[in-house]
Amino acid sequence: MKFWIPTIALALLTVVILLAMRSGWQRKKAATQAAVGPLPPAPASFGTARTAPAEGSYLGSTLAGQWLERIPAQGLAERASGTVQLFDAGLQLVRQGTDDLYIPLDRIEAVRFDRGIAGRVSDPERLVVVTWRLEVAVDSGILLRHPQQAQELVTALQGAVQKKEAG
Numbered sequence: 361m362k363f364w365i366p367t368i369a370l371a372l373l374t375v376v377i378l379l380a381m382r383s384g385w386q387r388k389k390a391a392t393q394a395a396v397g398p399l400p401p402a403p404a405s406f407g408t409a410r411t412a413p414a415e416g417s418y419l420g421s422t423l424a425g426q427w428l429e430r431i432p433a434q435g436l437a438e439r440a441s442g443t444v445q446l447f448d449a450g451l452q453l454v455r456q457g458t459d460d461l462y463i464p465l466d467r468i469e470a471v472r473f474d475r476g477i478a479g480r481v482s483d484p485e486r487l488v489v490v491t492w493r494l495e496v497a498v499d500s501g502i503l504l505r506h507p508q509q510a511q512e513l514v515t516a517l518q519g520a521v522q523k524k525e526a527g
Contacts, residue, residue: 389432390433410520414443415441422501440455448465449464450466463490471517473488474488485510487504
């Protein structure tokens, strides 16, 4: 009959741990908000499409080169299914259940295939990581459903980055 004392103690400990985790996440969110700055606004017109829309999942954004250091500010850590498409103006990620993400072409610094980002390890033939600049360099991971679409996106983005660097 005395089993309820350890049960209540365990329940209280669980609540304390969950509140501490939430508090830590909120502090990290506030700190990264100041560090990354505002997201760029989407333009009225994206211009001509350079790729077809590709289905996939947005896995989140991290500080560049730190695949486990998620950026919780401005919804950049929120995973979501959706589509990704490259336009003349930049990369548009239409995410289900959260705000869309727009990455201007002039802020994209590099693109590559990778094995993991934001705590998620996946097929390196489908995981595209885009390095772009806010106030700090950011890596954003997109896991595409089909390797062929991932290759097309990487090729188009690499061509756009090279063209930008050339002139």
